[in-house]
Amino acid sequence: MQIARIIGTIVASQKDERLTGKKLLIVRPLNLDGSDTNSYVVAVDTVGAGFHERVLIVAGSSARLASGMKDVPVDAAIIGVIDTVDVELD
Amino acid sequence: MQIARIIGTIVASQKDERLTGKKLLIVRPLNLDGSDTNSYVVAVDTVGAGFHERVLIVAGSSARLASGMKDVPVDAAIIGVIDTVDVELD
Amino acid sequence: MQIARIIGTIVASQKDERLTGKKLLIVRPLNLDGSDTNSYVVAVDTVGAGFHERVLIVAGSSARLASGMKDVPVDAAIIGVIDTVDVELD
Amino acid sequence: MQIARIIGTIVASQKDERLTGKKLLIVRPLNLDGSDTNSYVVAVDTVGAGFHERVLIVAGSSARLASGMKDVPVDAAIIGVIDTVDVELD
Amino acid sequence: MQIARIIGTIVASQKDERLTGKKLLIVRPLNLDGSDTNSYVVAVDTVGAGFHERVLIVAGSSARLASGMKDVPVDAAIIGVIDTVDVELD
Numbered sequence: 001m002q003i004a005r006i007i008g009t010i011v012a013s014q015k016d017e018r019l020t021g022k023k024l025l026i027v028r029p030l031n032l033d034g035s036d037t038n039s040y041v042v043a044v045d046t047v048g049a050g051f052h053e054r055v056l057i058v059a060g061s062s063a064r065l066a067s068g069m070k071d072v073p074v075d076a077a078i079i080g081v082i083d084t085v086d087v088e089l090d
Numbered sequence: 091m092q093i094a095r096i097i098g099t100i101v102a103s104q105k106d107e108r109l110t111g112k113k114l115l116i117v118r119p120l121n122l123d124g125s126d127t128n129s130y131v132v133a134v135d136t137v138g139a140g141f142h143e144r145v146l147i148v149a150g151s152s153a154r155l156a157s158g159m160k161d162v163p164v165d166a167a168i169i170g171v172i173d174t175v176d177v178e179l180d
Numbered sequence: 181m182q183i184a185r186i187i188g189t190i191v192a193s194q195k196d197e198r199l200t201g202k203k204l205l206i207v208r209p210l211n212l213d214g215s216d217t218n219s220y221v222v223a224v225d226t227v228g229a230g231f232h233e234r235v236l237i238v239a240g241s242s243a244r245l246a247s248g249m250k251d252v253p254v255d256a257a258i259i260g261v262i263d264t265v266d267v268e269l270d
Numbered sequence: 271m272q273i274a275r276i277i278g279t280i281v282a283s284q285k286d287e288r289l290t291g292k293k294l295l296i297v298r299p300l301n302l303d304g305s306d307t308n309s310y311v312v313a314v315d316t317v318g319a320g321f322h323e324r325v326l327i328v329a330g331s332s333a334r335l336a337s338g339m340k341d342v343p344v345d346a347a348i349i350g351v352i353d354t355v356d357v358e359l360d
Numbered sequence: 361m362q363i364a365r366i367i368g369t370i371v372a373s374q375k376d377e378r379l380t381g382k383k384l385l386i387v388r389p390l391n392l393d394g395s396d397t398n399s400y401v402v403a404v405d406t407v408g409a410g411f412h413e414r415v416l417i418v419a420g421s422s423a424r425l426a427s428g429m430k431d432v433p434v435d436a437a438i439i440g441v442i443d444t445v446d447v448e449l450d
Binding site: 316329352 | 367368369370371372373374375376377378379384386400401402403411420421423424431432433434435436
């Protein structure tokens with residue numbers, strides 16, 4: 001899984017019907033010091049996360065195990081809102 | 091998922107029979123400022139997207155969940171045409 | 181999927197029994213201008229592609245959906261011989 | 271699989287319900303000389319690994335085969351605590 | 361699949377029980393000129409490969425299709441010992 005931050009939204013009216021009603025968010029993976037990386041992923045929200053919140057992202061086939069995503073063509077899902085990250089670097 | 095732009099097509103007459111009638115498009119993932127990246131992917135269109143449109147791409151096993159792709163050997167599919175991308179960078 | 185070119189072969193006599201009789205080819209993903217990238221993949225041929233031909237490669241679990249690959253431990257398969265690539269860059 | 275070192279923890283109270291009670295750890299893949307890489311992954315612990323220990327990480331759908339992870343939306347799991355790594359470089 | 365060379369072993373006594381008796385080897389993907397890359401992967405041996413031999417590696421969910429790996433949490437497996445690699449570069 002990856003730590004990311006929600007930075008945007010996508011609207012697509014012409015889409016796979018199983019995506020209807022799903023919230024597509026743009027998230028940026030974060031570095032361990034909390035700064036943004038330059039990459040991004042479009043992930044479906046499954047936990048009601050808010051804008052700019054730090055979230056936990058799952059990728060690949062496991063995204064379809066997220067709540068409500070069975071048989072939905074998604075490869076990335078937000079599965080948690082992160083309260084604290086505790087890292088001890090050497 | 092990724093945001094991409096359709097930039098080309100592929101014709102292959104000798105191919106896996108389950109690909110018959112599928113539209114194979116060349117798409118370029120986009121940066122968040124709307125510019126093209128240098129990479130590309132061949133994706134199967136499942137939503138009737140038009141040339142140069144911005145589209146949503148799903149990769150991996152989830153591409154087989156896109157409409158009409160069950161048991162088809164594809165690893166990338168266009169699952170939406172993007173109307174708007176709204177990003178708020180710091 | 182990726183566009184690639186067949187550049188070599190592999191012989192392995194001691195191998196997983198389900199690979200018996202499968203043709204293992206070395207392919208190089210191509211750039212959109214037709215030039216070779218520096219990377220390579222070993223892919224199983226499922227369409228009778230010829231040496232140096234441009235082919236379409238599928239990767240990951242979808243490679244097992246290619247013809248004759250059910251339950252075979254492969255993660256990349258040649259699923260088409262490419263006739264034409266038509267790209268319009270800006 | 272990858273060799274990694276446990277360097278931190280994540281707390282997320284608002285999350286997918288199947289993650290309840292799972293221990294989410296931040297691990298850094300290691301180079302073969304034992305030094306840290308710059309990347310990190312959030313992995314679920316399934317073997318009771320301790321802080322700073324070297325562990326074995328499995329990624330992708332196989333993470334759901336780790337103990338207790340069936341149908342859980344995870345894409346990385348700790349599946350072993352490494353005693354010794356024996357490498358002979360040229 | 362990838363061409364790799366076996367360069368080491370891992371011992372892990374505290375591990376997922378389905379890994380018991382499996383041989384975990386450290387392999388380095390090779391360049392096409394036969395030289396080592398800088399990366400490495402931990403792969404489970406399923407064909408009785410010997411130290412320093414060139415082997416064929418399968419990654420992702422397909423590693424679980426290798427002999428004896430059904431339902432085992434592995435994402436990379438050695439599925440062949442390579443006799444010859446024949447490449448014709450331009």
